[in-house]
Amino acid sequence: KAGVTQTPRYLIKTRGQQVTLSCSPISGHRSVSWYQQTPGQGLQFLFEYFSETQRNKGNFPGRFSGRQFSNSRSEMNVSTLELGDSALYLCASSAGLAGGPGGDTQYFGPGTRLTVL
């Protein structure tokens, strides 16, 4: 089974621009989560989508948004980029046991390295 794929792998943008990152989950997985990894803040949860609906959200400003398509693929968008948005953005997919107790195993993609100049 193919793993989680993320495109692009590397991205360079300038302040004020916007960016869209893409994630394709493992086949059959219905939940996609996004995380930001920085040296200063570590790994932080952005949001989770299940069946095209945002199911959970982290503590990030509204400039960070996402969506999920009917094939479970997900995109994350960051508008009005700031220097502090430079990070590794990781996508993770899980089977997404709707109504379950949680703790479903998440499988991560290789990440998109975003650099904001």
Add this chain to the structure above:
Amino acid sequence: AQSVTQLGSHVSVSEGALVLLRCNYSSSVPPYLFWYVQYPNQGLQLLLKYTSAATLVKGINGFEAEFKKSETSFHLTKPSAHMSDAAEYFCAVTVYNTDKLIFGTGTRLQVFP
């Protein structure tokens, strides 16, 4: 609220020595706990997961972790370190009733020949 604390941001061992990476958790409900490994310029790879089925959890690459409720710990061990084990290791817990992961700050493992 759930949280995890990893003691020691850097751990160095010799090849063939025991690896011990420490993780303590805080949770008012039975937790789901994970260890992930990250190699340079890569994403996170799942090493093992605790789901309350057994307190000793065996993972990939010879790693295992023991859940100790009395100590609120979930330390990761490997009897004999290999050069290829050099990486950053993250302990994580899921927020109750969700799949949202809360990560520790990570421990960078160095293995010397």
